[in-house]
Amino acid sequence: MENAIEVKELTKFYGSLLAVDRVNFTVKSKEIFGLLGPNGAGKTTTIRMICGMLRPTSGTAVIAGFDVSQKPLEVKRRIGLVPDISNLFGELSARVNLEFMGKLYRLDKKTRRERIDQVLELFQLKERQNDLVKYYSKGMHRRLTVAAALLHQPEILIMDEPTSGLDAQTARLVREILISLNKEGRTILLTTHQIEEADKLAQRVGIIDLGKLIALDTPEQIKNSTQGMRALEIKILNGEDQQKWLPILRQAEGVDNASLAEGKIRILSKDLSQMIPTVVNLVDKHGGRIENISVAQPTLEDAFINLTGKSIREEPVSKEDYLKRRLPRSGMR
């Protein structure tokens, strides 16, 4: 099968709120596909529809050759879902949680026992397998959630923000496991709001914003959409938050976009030589002093800003964006 997932015109309304707007994409077999977007962009809703947990308002999703609206159970048998929150039974031990999941997937007793031992070993949870899950750390919760999704050895793994909120070490472990699972031949669809994660892991990336898929390509090709642009990173010293400089700098001639990244202001421009003096003068005029200035290559984050007009790190959904997605009842499809 060439395509593991085929999503066509997938749309979801919550009342009058348009959460997912005619999304189309395919995930090739044995591919890692990243769905990148800020919080509230519609990633989780898309995933829930693909997994048969939410009925689309319109459109179709075909997973492993089965239309999820027609054959939800066939789809669920073939996918492993890692939700964005770790949803395990806190009053039960890790082993009992996995036993329950194994039973729901109708694994026989021997296979169940073997697979549980395997995943506990893989995720370094064997030592604490009999402890109640409610006493687990966040990282252990997450590892167990991924382990539970792998128990029935699904051909397609769907991961919603797999490393969200994890410490660097655990996040790295999860990413390593994800890559090795892909090498074993599993298709992986992951959602993330972390640009670096999508850049490092995904072979192709779909950028979703306000429920719409606005770009779909390899990370390299998406970065190429910023071709001709350069990035300038500056840090302004004036004893105040860097945030207040963003609207000022966005007004400057030659500045395509300005955003905050790791405590610095990142400015995108097609004409750096003209833009640098303009920016320096503008900062000076507003009583600021530049502490640090450097030129950088555009990243996937810059491409995201270029496509959406905002940083992925900014607050999820503004009131304006929310109202844009709310249609009058008569406009509902």
Added chain:
Amino acid sequence: MKTFKPWTSVMHSIYIAENDLRQSFKSVRHVVWSLLFPIFMMFTFSFRYSTTGGTDIEYIKNILVPGIVGMTAMFGSTNETMSIVWDKSMGVFDRILAAPVSSTSIIVGKTMAGAVMGVISAIVLLIIGTTIFNVAFANIGAVLLIILLASFSFTGIGTIISGLASEPREAMMLSNLLRFPMMLLGGVFFPISAMPMPLPYIARALPLTYATEALGAIQTGYPYTVFFDAIVLLIYTIGTILFGSQILMRIMTR
């Protein structure tokens, strides 16, 4: 065409019920607290003296113990079924929804867990009541049948509450809105015949009334009353479970 595998569906329901009950019994404190309330009520109301002097053993045997047993089934079943609301709020319900389990299996599993919890709680109170007050039930088979029917009908009420409530606090308020009037008007502490008008009419609309009346009638030897009440409980069971399932099904297939 959907392929329906009855055995798989049955096993899924059993696993879901087993998992729910395992969690409930895992917490000893939870079990103890849930039983302390009916035990406390039973002892409090047992201090009623008969007109001829001494404890009113007829009241304890025919009204109080049957009433408390019915009431315990109600609390046990509804509490267990309402775990759906907690599951929804903690996201663990999604874990079951993401697995290849039919909606019917989930509802049947949750219903089974609720009914089993109701029956077990009621039997514990039955043993405590009959042992402490030294009263025996005339027909234990009939008692168990009524407890089972009552537990299923209360489970149906639990599923309705779980479907309607969006979060645990709302579920608690809704359940108390239904359970406390039922406890006071359902013939647990006072016989319906002793209630002023129009309370007996209200009592006749409550399933607990039929459970306590049937259990009392087993003691006093009115088989027709037991039969009639059992039929009413069966109707209640079918009605509430069907209605509750409809609401839950809507949530699961949004």
